[in-house]
Amino acid sequence: MAQQGLFSETRAIYWPAEYSDLVNMLKGQDPAGQPSHQAMYRYNTGAVVLAAVVGLIHKREREVGSQRQEISTDTFESQKFGNSSLSAFVLLIPLIGTQDIELLRPEREEELIRKFERYAAGGFEYLRGAMSTCSDSSGQTIIKAEIERALRSYAAATGSGELQI
Numbered sequence: 001m002a003q004q005g006l007f008s009e010t011r012a013i014y015w016p017a018e019y020s021d022l023v024n025m026l027k028g029q030d031p032a033g034q035p036s037h038q039a040m041y042r043y044n045t046g047a048v049v050l051a052a053v054v055g056l057i058h059k060r061e062r063e064v065g066s067q068r069q070e071i072s073t074d075t076f077e078s079q080k081f082g083n084s085s086l087s088a089f090v091l092l093i094p095l096i097g098t099q100d101i102e103l104l105r106p107e108r109e110e111e112l113i114r115k116f117e118r119y120a121a122g123g124f125e126y127l128r129g130a131m132s133t134c135s136d137s138s139g140q141t142i143i144k145a146e147i148e149r150a151l152r153s154y155a156a157a158t159g160s161g162e163l164q165i
Helices: 017-026 044-057 073-078 087-098 106-132 140-158
Strands: 012-016 068-072
Touching: 012 017, 012 044, 012 073, 012 106, 017 044, 017 068, 017 106, 044 068, 044 087, 044 106, 044 140, 068 073, 073 087, 087 106, 106 140
Parallel strands: none
Antiparallel strands: 012 068
16 A cells, blocks of 8 residues: 555556657756756656646547556655645546546546546647647747646636736
8 A cells, every 4th residue: 555645556657658758858858868958847757747737738638558658656646746746636637637526536546547647648749749840949938838828727717817937
């Protein structure tokens, strides 16, 4: 059993290996993994969560496929965004996308994780397409626009007005 985490046990979360170059770019690295520019994220987990948010916002899902990278739920538990562990995003993104509160039941954890993975894969696919039309090799222009879009969507959904970053 996971140590007082959000999951009943340690599970694997997969993301498509074909997007390793995008993950490296978000971590400030060139496709070979060498430092090349300012990082937006320190670890793969942040890039995967961002991709899942983008997939959710654009209603993009796709299967991860057989060529994949793995991150354990314990890793998401141990890494934070503000005061929250990144594992909270693994739970919330599929919940928001499906509006199915039953996904939070322990017996449906695998289904919930697979939904998160599909959003992440769809988000990476969307980002790849968006970045192919942008001359910014660090991708920061596209990523900033996607974060702003996410904040606008959140503000509209909650009625909290326009948010600034």
